[in-house]
Amino acid sequence: MAIPNIRIPCRQLFIDGEWREPLKKNRLPIINPANEEIIGYIPAATEEDVDIAVKAARSALRREDWGSTTGAQRAKYLRAIAAKVLEKKPELATLETIDNGKPWFEAASDIDDVVACFEYYADLAEALDSKKKTEVKLHLDSFKTHVLREPLGVVGLITPWNYPLLMTTWKVAPALAAGCAAILKPSELASITSLELGEICREVGLPPGALSILTGLGHEAGSPLVSHPDVDKIAFTGSGPTGVKIMTAAAQLVKPVTLELGGKSPIVVFDDIHDLDIAVEWTLFGCFWTNGQICSATSRLIIQETIAPQFLARLLEWTKNIKISDPLEEDCKLGPVISRGQYEKVLKLISTAKDEGATILYGGDRPEHLKKGYYIQPTIITDVDTTMEIWKEEVFGPVLCVKTFKTEEEAIELANDTKYGLGAAILSKDLERCERFTKAFQSGIVWINCSQPCFWQPPWGGKKRSGFGRELGEWSLENYLNIKQVTQYVTPDEPWAFYKSPSKL
Numbered sequence: 001m002a003i004p005n006i007r008i009p010c011r012q013l014f015i016d017g018e019w020r021e022p023l024k025k026n027r028l029p030i031i032n033p034a035n036e037e038i039i040g041y042i043p044a045a046t047e048e049d050v051d052i053a054v055k056a057a058r059s060a061l062r063r064e065d066w067g068s069t070t071g072a073q074r075a076k077y078l079r080a081i082a083a084k085v086l087e088k089k090p091e092l093a094t095l096e097t098i099d100n101g102k103p104w105f106e107a108a109s110d111i112d113d114v115v116a117c118f119e120y121y122a123d124l125a126e127a128l129d130s131k132k133k134t135e136v137k138l139h140l141d142s143f144k145t146h147v148l149r150e151p152l153g154v155v156g157l158i159t160p161w162n163y164p165l166l167m168t169t170w171k172v173a174p175a176l177a178a179g180c181a182a183i184l185k186p187s188e189l190a191s192i193t194s195l196e197l198g199e200i201c202r203e204v205g206l207p208p209g210a211l212s213i214l215t216g217l218g219h220e221a222g223s224p225l226v227s228h229p230d231v232d233k234i235a236f237t238g239s240g241p242t243g244v245k246i247m248t249a250a251a252q253l254v255k256p257v258t259l260e261l262g263g264k265s266p267i268v269v270f271d272d273i274h275d276l277d278i279a280v281e282w283t284l285f286g287c288f289w290t291n292g293q294i295c296s297a298t299s300r301l302i303i304q305e306t307i308a309p310q311f312l313a314r315l316l317e318w319t320k321n322i323k324i325s326d327p328l329e330e331d332c333k334l335g336p337v338i339s340r341g342q343y344e345k346v347l348k349l350i351s352t353a354k355d356e357g358a359t360i361l362y363g364g365d366r367p368e369h370l371k372k373g374y375y376i377q378p379t380i381i382t383d384v385d386t387t388m389e390i391w392k393e394e395v396f397g398p399v400l401c402v403k404t405f406k407t408e409e410e411a412i413e414l415a416n417d418t419k420y421g422l423g424a425a426i427l428s429k430d431l432e433r434c435e436r437f438t439k440a441f442q443s444g445i446v447w448i449n450c451s452q453p454c455f456w457q458p459p460w461g462g463k464k465r466s467g468f469g470r471e472l473g474e475w476s477l478e479n480y481l482n483i484k485q486v487t488q489y490v491t492p493d494e495p496w497a498f499y500k501s502p503s504k505l
Ligand SMILES: NC(=O)C1=CN([C@@H]2O[C@H](COP(=O)(O)OP(=O)(O)OC[C@H]3O[C@@H](n4cnc5c(N)ncnc54)[C@H](O)[C@@H]3O)[C@@H](O)[C@H]2O)C=CC1
Pocket: 158, 159, 160, 161, 162, 185, 186, 187, 188, 189, 216, 217, 218, 219, 221, 222, 223, 226, 237, 238, 239, 240, 242, 243, 245, 246, 260, 261, 262, 263, 294, 295, 342, 345, 394, 395, 396
């Protein structure tokens, strides 16, 4: 597919089905991380805009055209959105690349996942119609009970920049499928494609207020959404510290949250792997894909001592072969990280590792041939010990740290030696061993003989400080539903006879 040249659309906030200027008229620059240039501006919402969007969402829930829809009717909107996204795939992939820095072909594959995800939740919305009322058997005949699965209400969706439109979709598609009215606050570092989703919703005639999109800063636009008394739930993906702030603010209103936070996931490699090159490639992909900015990146390689020398030698050869370039170049495999702040943060973590006594086996700096842009070489760090920051803290950049092990017990101890618990991978021919590790890993996701493949049907989420709640699959739909018990007294002409009846009137 040809990579199109493109103009950055100039958008406003998407509220109540139309484009509206933010009340304070503020805008934020859009920066292309490949050349550090300002390529446009996004509107910056504040508390006042949040309030208008919440009122529009409430009104959508009260109106017939959204609040009384069946799942099958909502499925039509979701399929229409999917079709439009597919039609605009080349433009959307290009916008994603120049906003986020990920290689164009990765962005294009994200857009395919966006389409699939909207279609998948269209199917689940349809299926919800037959499941929205279910009987519950009781032990008494004088009562009967059923359970309703209703839209939860107005939901706030706060998303990160690493998979901008895809992370938006992971939340928007199930929220709309469930019949909620959603307010999306994308990351200020990569908002373009989420705003384009607003245009798509307008084109397909999604009822006003069903989805509003408020771009802006976390503390100006995200925080008021979390604290708004008329928002029923917050679904968040992003950093741990922001997750803590969101949970703390939501707790004041006893507002439910789902949190998908960071990780420091292990990839455990045994000496009985099927093939050295295949294992090396999964190790690279597990950490360097998406320019290393993946919450589930398997960024701690735990390698059996017996094969460590040849594995690392081969890992180095493969790493040197990774093409680092402008992400719009056709066979680019590693682009820049998202921002100046992220670039500095990653380089600082590398230099601290060096100061703490680790060895930078490869990379660790800006590639020589790229003078501008937030580029960092794929970096492999050895001689790491478990007290080092590089072992403990999420980097969110193309940095892999390595430790060796002798026994299974040692490997599992190292794998679980983290405050996080998102993903974990094991590469070994011995499937019984893989089974033992699957049980022992303290994580929400396990990969066997691979790392990172992510599909929309299974659940996604973590434990420990990687957060809680599950996205994707049918689990995500549950996040946006209220389970209502309805109990009926089926013999209303018979007295309950709990109190002593006074004499008859
Ligand atoms: N788990 C993941 O998928 C991600 C993890 N990260 C990690 O987080 C670090 C910082 O990246 P940031 O972009 O600053 O992440 P962040 O967690 O601050 O931002 C994520 C989203 O939360 C919003 N936000 C920020 N403060 C908020 C608040 N007080 N109330 C409500 N919403 C708020 C942001 O505007 C953005 O939409 C990265 O270096 C990386 O380590 C970043 C992005 C994704």
